[in-house]
Amino acid sequence: MWIFSLKGSRFKGVNGFEELRKIVKQGAEFAKDVANIMQERADLETTYAKGLSRLSTKIMKLSSNSSGSLCEGWKATSVEMECESDFHKHLSRALWEEISKPLKTWVETQQKTRRPIEAMVEKAVRQLADRRNDEYKTKKNAFSMSRDLEKFEEQLAEARDGKGKYTDRDITKLEKKCRQQYDVVQKCDKEYSEACQKAEAARQEWDLSILKGAAQMQVIEEDRINKMQELLKVFNSNISQQGPQLSQAYANLDKVVSQIDLKEDLKNVMKERGTGPPQPHQILFDCYAEDMNLAMNVNRRKQALKSYLFYIESAVEREKKGKEGVEKLLQVYKDRPNFADADAQDEAKNRLMQVTFTLNFLEASHLKINTALSVMNGQSKPNHRFVQYIETLKDKQGIPTSTLRLPLNIALEGGTSYIATSNSTGSVEHSPPVSPYDDFDQEEFSDDEFDNNYEYPGSVGSTGQCRVMYDYSANADDELDIKLGDIINVYTRQPDGWWQGELHGKVGIFPANYVEEI
Structure with missing residues (x-):
């Protein structure tokens, strides 16, 4: 079976996923209609002439909304139905058990498969919207607090310069207010920084969900096309067993079915409805x-x-x-x-x-x-x-x-x-920023507000052990030297591909790709 490669797909990004979802839904409806038609065909075998003509018209109408060699196969089926006038009643059982019933079961299974894919994408969309909202709120708050700090600083500067009637007590109060507001600004800046990174992580998760969803939708659509081709061959096999008076009609249908080219059909769909890279x-x-x-x-x-x-x-x-x-x-x-x-x-x-x-x-x-x-x-x-x-x-x-x-x-x-x-x-050294209020503070402001080693949003602490699969030599003081076969006690798993753990009494980080969990 030909596998449709995601690498060459034109269905990417939000538009690509939505277009694929429409195609899959249309395909499911088409398959459902075909299953119903085959059931009706089985029920109408006793009144073959009238019923078969009506079904032929319905299949032709369904096929008129599509294109490609597979569609041409169903059009040929419609022509063959029109040619048959004395079809035997024993075909009823074969049409029901081998085509209509399996196809209905397949359609129901496909719907169950599609729901979690759509739910995954919808969840990612909601999470992204929530993160963007949090990001804007924290940004707005950070700007507001910074603006207030500047007002307090200006008042303090005026007081120190002797502008206005300020006592030493007033100046002390203003200094305290500035220190407090500075702490608030630092906290707001941290919250905004974290919210911004969470929003980016949510966007990437959303982007990856769209990518995965599109790939899974493509697999579903490919499965549908192969299923429809298989059932079309089953149908062709059954009716091909009829009398020699229909041999010419069967030969025409067999020719069209044998010319079905799934690669070409999918290429045409991508060309007509592909959305391009995001x-x-x-x-x-x-x-x-x-x-x-x-x-x-x-x-x-x-x-x-x-x-x-x-x-x-x-x-x-x-x-x-x-x-x-x-x-x-x-x-x-x-x-x-x-x-x-x-x-x-x-x-x-x-x-x-x-x-x-x-x-x-x-x-x-x-x-x-x-x-x-x-x-x-x-x-x-x-x-x-x-x-x-x-x-x-x-x-x-x-x-x-x-x-x-x-x-x-x-x-x-x-x-x-x-x-x-x-x-x-040039003045930004590899050390945490220093507060301009350090001379005033009774308790020194903690660098932990924006520590270089702060945990990224999305990190999930957990315990367990892992086994080293490859040797790795530490490139920094906070990294571990690990060798093949070492057993590491895992403390935290960070989303950047680095884990923290303990080996031989030393705690440090190591690349997660070099180990396997036990």
């Missing part, structure tokens, strides 16, 4: 300090921009490690084709695509914020191939939304060495 649509980071039209102290603006760059660069380092692990696994699959089945290899390829898209998302966000910092430092704007694909729009309240729309070929190429070579952030 374009990734990624919502980037937008911070208050990035907009030069919003009021903000110059030093605080720079510090805020540097803080965001630090958070992004930390995330990039983790994603790059995950990508390296997936690429190594794919190389193993390439060197040893029989090591894993097709599903495992497809899963690894999909994971590499997800990590690549995440790096694009982080790199574009870094570029945007780094550009703002470069302008403040009097430097030229960074030159990057993503620039022309970034669009920023503001809502009625002035809150921006920046979108990255990369053509699929560019998105799949992955990032560049831009962040590693960027010199616009």
